[in-house]
Amino acid sequence: MLANNKKLKPPFNYKTIVLVLLIFFIFIFSFQRVGMPDIVDRLYEVTLDVIGLKETSKISEGLSRISDEMWPPAIETKKDINLILNFDASNLPFYSYIENQKVQLYETNIETLELESREEEVLFLVEPFGYLKVVIIKIIESIEIAFWASFIALIISIPLAFYSAKNYTPNRIVYYLSRSIVSGLRAIPELISVLFMVLAFGFGPAAGIMALGLHSAGFLGKFFAEDIENADKGPQEALQALGSSRWRIIKEAVLPQIMPQYIAYILYILDRNLRMATVIGLVGGGGIGQELKGRFDLFEYGHVTTIIIVIFIVVFIFDQISAKLRNKLIGNSS
Amino acid sequence: MVYPLLKIESVSKIYPGNVLALNNVNINIDDNEIIAILGSSGSGKSTLIRTILGLTALNYGNIFFRNNNYKDKNYKMIRNSVATIYQNFNLVTRSSIIKNIILGDIAKVSSWRVLFNLWPKETINKAIDIIEEVGLNNIDCNKRVENLSGGQQQRVGIARALISAPDIILADEPVSNLDPQTARDILRLIRETAKKNKISVLCSLHQVDFAKNFADRIIGMKEGNILFDKPAKKILKFDLNKLYK
Structure with missing residues (x-):
């Protein structure tokens, strides 16, 4: 027996070879x-x-x-003033002008039944940054969706986390119930849950907020619960020995320990929700995605480019801000 | 009739797997008494302290605190009169020095004050006085505990124990994570503040010379049994040989 103990395990055996072959065939298939x-x-x-x-x-x-x-990305808007309701030429929108443009109009001559073209001068209201403005308003809506979704996730996940942390759950039934809620919320992708949320809350931001909020509540609940379970037991025991009640222990000995990770998770969820908020609009969740889908379906690819650039810039800026915030809040300086 | 501060009567504790941690232990602790428990690792020192705190339930025997039996589960009264100093300090490391000290009084502050961090003026003043008493007055009291040295952290631990004005301090190997010089300073501090504030101390140690200088009375424990319980000055080499054989 002793000799067996002293033998070094071989680096691979027949099991390894079978496994490698199996993976190889699955790969080919x-x-x-x-x-x-x-x-x-x-x-x-x-x-x-x-x-x-x-x-x-x-x-x-x-x-x-x-x-x-x-290319180029569409930034301006141009509208025939005859199509604008109650147009008032003396009170133009901010930073816009009226342009006189010759337009080819085609008409069928009723007598000859031939298509005739004629030129006509049409007045257009041009807003040089009109479309950019529309996109910015829409992306702000997306940012708002992300914020509210993260807020809802936070509100839902904190009680869920304490109920699904082994050391703070009141009993086993509550523990398993909240654990299954947490994994259930996480299991349904937001692109699918938003379809149901559209049925419940109608098209628009509300559906997006609920879908994103519930999904990220699942994530936060899981992360938070694991942190609560892994928090240093020493200070908790010290407060317990001082006669402190459970919620006081949570507030004074658990929360200060897990707060840095909480902030990191919340920032991550916010970051993720912002990216997802641009997507869920495609299926009716409001925000910039809805605009993107509309323009894509109308083959207006110049507008699509503008939208993609704006999304990129916003996500990039937010990424930078959250990285800075995380460093500042979690950094070890007192 | 005058009752002892703490009376440990025929206490036994068996951990799962038939591990006998305490075997029929009897100890009486009076007011103003400084006691060291000596013993090697696994002798039952920590278990004894945990049972006194009510953190570990005992299997047999009784513990009386001023003639109140622990069996009544009246831990609140006991915990209000007992303070603990730990081997690993058990401080909330991300909180400030003063916050950690104030937490020693947490059970006596109303819920809404805890919730909104509105600690009473007198608690804060008491904490500031104690900071001076434990020799931390030249450090910014808003500094986070995680930035302090081991000795300084244990001083915060002592301050947290003192603020609740306990009748007895239980110290579970308070100096085993510190270097010898700091350990001596910390033990001297515990002894001096305890004598000054008329507090009893039950302190587990495993260095004999520390125990002799620190305590009035030394209890020797081995494998859950008490081998000797004598005044510090009467400890013989024979006793120590029995303990560390």
Whole structure:
């Protein structure tokens, strides 16, 4: 027996080889099934296209349909003043002007039944940054959705966390109940739950807020609960020995310990919700996504570019701010 | 009739797996008495302190605090009169020095004051006096405990024990994480403040020379049994040999 104890375990045995072969076959099988060969083909083709060995490629054909229209990004709005209700030329919107433009109009001549074109001068109200303004208003709505969703997540997750932390749950039934609520909330992706929320709350931000809020409450609940369970027991025991009640122990010995992680989680959830808030609009959750979907369906790719740039800038700025905040709040300086 | 401050009567504690941590332990502690419990690791020192605090339930025997039996589960009264100093300090490290000291009085402050951090003026003043008493007066009292040295942290621990004006301080190996010089200083501080404020001390230690200088009375424990219980001056080499054999 002693000799056995002193023998070094071999680095691999027949099990390892079987496992590697199994993974290899699954890999090959799945590679065919999901169309990976197609990806390789097309990437190869587009490489040849780029270096000039081939005339066209499927990728460049596909993208060229919209790439010409995507640039420049649409920033201004131009409206025929005849279509604006109660238009008042003496009281124009801020930073806008009226432009006189010749427009080709086509009409069918009833007698000859031929299409005739004629030129007509039409007055347009031009707002040079009009569309940018629309996008900014919409992205602000998305930011608001993210904030409210995170707030709702916070409110729901704090009691859930204490009920699903082993050392603070009142009893086992409550523990398992809240644990299953936490994992249930996390299990449903927000893009799916927003479909149900649209039925419940109608199209618009409310549905988005509820879908994002419930999903991220699942995340926060789990993270918080684990932190409460792992918090240093020493100070908690010290306060217990001083005759302190449970909630006082939570407030004075648990919360100060877990607060830095809480703040980090909340910032992460806020960051994540902001990115998701731009997406859930695609399925009726309000915010910038709704605008993006609308423009994409109308083939207005210049507008789509503007929206994507604005989303990128906002997400980037927020990322920077939250990284700074996290460092400042969690940093070890007193 | 005058009752002892703390009377430990035939106490036994068996941990799961038939581990006998305390075997028929009898100790009487009077007011103003400074007692050291000596013993190697696993001798039952910490268990004894935990049972006195009511953190570990005892299997047999009784503990009386001024003739109130622990069996009545009246821990609140006991915990209000007992303060503890720990080996690992057990401080809320992300809170300030003064906050940690004030927490010693947490059970005596009303709920809404705790909730909104509105600590009573007299508690804060008491804490500031105690900071001076334990020799932390040259440190900013708003500094976080995590930025202090081990010795300083234990001083905060002592201050937290003193603020509740306890009848007895239980110290569970308060100096085993400190260097010898700091350990001596800390033990001297505990002894001096206890004598000055007329507090009894029950302190577990495993260094014999510390115990002899620190305590009036030394109890030797081995494998859950009390081997000797004598005034510090009457401890013989024979006793210590029995203890560490």
